[in-house]
Amino acid sequence: MVGSEYLVLITLLIIILGVWEASRLRRDLSGVPVRIHVNGTRGKSSVTRLIAGALREKGIVTCAKTTGTLARMILPDGSEYPVFRPGGAKLIEQARIVSVAKAYGAQALVVECMALQPNYQWLSETMLVNATHGVITNAREDHLDVMGPEEKDVALALAGTIPVGGRVYTAEQRNLDIFREAVQDRKSKLIGVNGEDINKVTDEEMSNFPYVEHKANVALALRVCQDIGVDRQTALKGMWKTVPDTGATTISHVRFFGRHIYFVNGFSANDPESTRQIWEMAIGRFPEVEKRIAIFNCREDRPARSQQFGRICVEWEPADYYILIGSGTYFFAREADSAGLPMGKVLFAEHRSDSDIFETIIELGGASCLVAGMANIKGQGLSLVRFFRNRATLKEHL
Numbered sequence: 001m002v003g004s005e006y007l008v009l010i011t012l013l014i015i016i017l018g019v020w021e022a023s024r025l026r027r028d029l030s031g032v033p034v035r036i037h038v039n040g041t042r043g044k045s046s047v048t049r050l051i052a053g054a055l056r057e058k059g060i061v062t063c064a065k066t067t068g069t070l071a072r073m074i075l076p077d078g079s080e081y082p083v084f085r086p087g088g089a090k091l092i093e094q095a096r097i098v099s100v101a102k103a104y105g106a107q108a109l110v111v112e113c114m115a116l117q118p119n120y121q122w123l124s125e126t127m128l129v130n131a132t133h134g135v136i137t138n139a140r141e142d143h144l145d146v147m148g149p150e151e152k153d154v155a156l157a158l159a160g161t162i163p164v165g166g167r168v169y170t171a172e173q174r175n176l177d178i179f180r181e182a183v184q185d186r187k188s189k190l191i192g193v194n195g196e197d198i199n200k201v202t203d204e205e206m207s208n209f210p211y212v213e214h215k216a217n218v219a220l221a222l223r224v225c226q227d228i229g230v231d232r233q234t235a236l237k238g239m240w241k242t243v244p245d246t247g248a249t250t251i252s253h254v255r256f257f258g259r260h261i262y263f264v265n266g267f268s269a270n271d272p273e274s275t276r277q278i279w280e281m282a283i284g285r286f287p288e289v290e291k292r293i294a295i296f297n298c299r300e301d302r303p304a305r306s307q308q309f310g311r312i313c314v315e316w317e318p319a320d321y322y323i324l325i326g327s328g329t330y331f332f333a334r335e336a337d338s339a340g341l342p343m344g345k346v347l348f349a350e351h352r353s354d355s356d357i358f359e360t361i362i363e364l365g366g367a368s369c370l371v372a373g374m375a376n377i378k379g380q381g382l383s384l385v386r387f388f389r390n391r392a393t394l395k396e397h398l
Contacts, residue, residue: 028098029130034060034108034228035098037129039121039161040137040172041154042274043217044068044112045245047137050213050221052110053078057238058230063101064110065094069247069268069377071114073097076104078243091120094128108228113161116146122160133224134161134168134188137217139175142271145304152178162186167227169193171220191227193220208240212249212281246385247377249278251285252392260368261361262286263388267297267373267381270305272312275374282372283317290366294319295357295373297381298350300328309375310335321364322346325357325380354380354387 029035038048045068052064052074064074071083083093094111101109111129115121125131139155141148147157155175159182162168170179171193183190193216201215201222218239225235244250247268254261262285266278283292294313298306310332313322322345324332329350337343347364349357361371373381 025095025098025128028095028102031102032098032106032109034133035129035131036108036110036133036135036224037113037125037131037161037163038110038135038137039113039158040135040170041140041142041158041271042269043137043214043220045268046213046217046248047135047221048110048112049074049242049245050217050239051135051224052108053238053242054221054225054230054235055108055110055228055238057234057241058225060107060228060230061105062108062110063097063104063106065097066112066245067114068112068245069382070245073100076106078241080243089114091115091124091128094124098129116143118147118157118160121157125161125163129161131161131163132166133227134163134166135220135224136161136168136170136172136179137220138170138172139178140271140273141308142305144308145302148304151175155179162188164188167191169220169224171198171216191223193223197223205236208236210240211244212251213244246382250385250389251282252388254388254391255393256362256391258367259362259365260289261365261388262289262368262370263392264370264372265385265388267375267377267385269374270376272308275309276312276316279316279372279374282370286368286370289368289370291321291364291369292317292319293321293323293361293364293369293371295323295325295371295384296329296332297373297376297379297384298324298326298329298332299376299379300326300331302376303328303331305375306331307335310341311339314339314341320345323349323357323360325349325352325384326376327351327379354384357384358387 038044045066048066052062055062061076066072072080074080115124136158139158141151147154155178162182164186167189169191198215198219201218250265252263264282269275269278
């Protein structure tokens, strides 16, 4: 009897604690009047930072949280620090972020969705963020093992973060019917950013970014800020000051005993469509290099992504060499071989050091070469980015 009474007591305590935590979260949410939940396949971290920068420039007390290359909490003064994760990444940390934002007196919170599982994406929005403004950057073929098997399934998963009775903004063009259906169900309003809106962002405006940003991201962030009351010039001024995510697309120019290496960090573009765009932009920027080298950072825990890149890269402008790093490189190689990529161009550098990879590039690259990192930033991707940045003589725009 004593044991059963103890079990009942523990159960009641857990229920009371859960009710108390839920009540505290509701109070915290009500204390932050503007809550912007950013989701999408590509560009979430960038758009989160762009919106936060624009709001800060307007004088709106703003906190932000990104979960891109490295999870970061961004405070109202623009400073940032790592998100404390003693037991690894857990969805409930979003509640802690809301609490921190309220403690700083934030008038706005911009938070990147950290969930992949479709039901967790819905839970993140409905139970934790309860956004006033939702953002879905795009819906592309990525994480198909979790959200797939097709692009439309990815769009359905992302639609889970559309807020109830709020506004949702997107630059997606192909899967708008899915978003419209979700918006109708949740009595929200859908605001689309189309090609015309994107073309209004001028090359001159883009040239003020100290890293490679995308017009679609800027146009989308501008549209959100417009509805919150931030004029275009103020918003752009704040965006230009924004510190980019560690995985943002950058170019490091390394001079090494008369040789020129142009290293393009495209590791964070995890889907083939975005990666191909970066590869083609890089080729256009450096058309006269002697050699083109594509580096694919593979992950053994992301076999579907490696297989996807292995199949599709043969359709792109060819590289002279393909260097495979990371782990599970055989997933990529097997698919690439089946798709017709000449295996004589493929070099396996799994578990090799950054210095060894650099030496390989020197041997293969001739007097000048373009090197583009792709597929995954985590693991050796980030390490290699830092290696080239530390040795760069010049950082450039695409």
